[in-house]
Amino acid sequence: MQQQITKxxxxxxxxxxxxxxxxxxxxxxxxxxxxxxxxxxxxxxxxTVLAYFSIHQEPDLSPLFTINKKWGFPRCVNQLLVWHSWQLGEQLQQGLYNIQEPLINAPLIQPQAVDLILVPTVACDAQKYRLGYGGGFYDRMLSDQQWQNKTTIGIVFDFAYLPQLPIDPWDIKLDYICTETGLY
Incomplete structure (x- = not known):
């Protein structure tokens, strides 16, 4: 019997x-x-698009940030993601986990204003589950009622788009997965 690989x-x-x-x-x-x-x-x-600043060689979405949209980026506050608007050229600060974040006084983005969330992932599977870094930030957010109907796209390289991931009951499915060869 083959042993299951852990997350x-x-x-x-x-x-x-x-x-x-x-x-x-x-x-x-x-x-x-x-x-x-x-x-x-x-x-x-x-x-209004929520995105992320790339760390650990995550797919780099920064070429998109010149496109005329209202962009939102997260700040980690008390184990939750708080979203602030940010436009190219505005100042950033080093946040938790050494991730670039908008300044604390940048305007907040409320869930009802959001059209699309580009979700950073370590890996995704064909069932649209994601493997993150293990902190649960996105699962907590996406399980909250005010975020449940927002369109989500997991961003991942092809080699990390897998047939199946190990999942837990609290894992939240995404709506779509985007790799360099397609949108699934």
Whole structure:
């Protein structure tokens, strides 16, 4: 009988694989993901988009931030994500986990204003479950009633788009997954 790989083991494996990408491979794959998003009606019709600043060689979405949308980025506050608006050129600060964040006094974005959430992932599967870093920030947010009907797209490289992930009862499915070769 084959032993199931744990989330922790899988996370470590995928992060090592991501880390092994050359800067050029990473940028090329990231640019292709941005092109996939730009060619989707989900992205084009959205006015307020929540995104993330890339860490640990996550797909880099920064080329999209020049597009005329209302952009929101998270700050980690008491184990929750609080969303602030941010536009290219505005100041950022180093936040929890060394992630760039909008300044604390940047305008808040309320859930009812949000059209689309681009969700960072370590891995995703064909059932649209995601593997994150293990902090539960996005699962907590997406299980909250005010966020449940928001369209979500998990952002992941092809090699981390897997047939099936180990899942727990609290894991929240995403609506779509975007890789450098398609939107699923």
């Amino acid at each position: 922790k083991q899988l996370r470590k494996k995928i992060l090592e694989q991501r880390k092994s990408l050359t800067k050029s491979e990473w940028q090329t794959k990231s640019d292709r993901i941005c092109k996939q998003l730009q060619s989707s009606s989900l992205f084009n019709q959205a006015e």
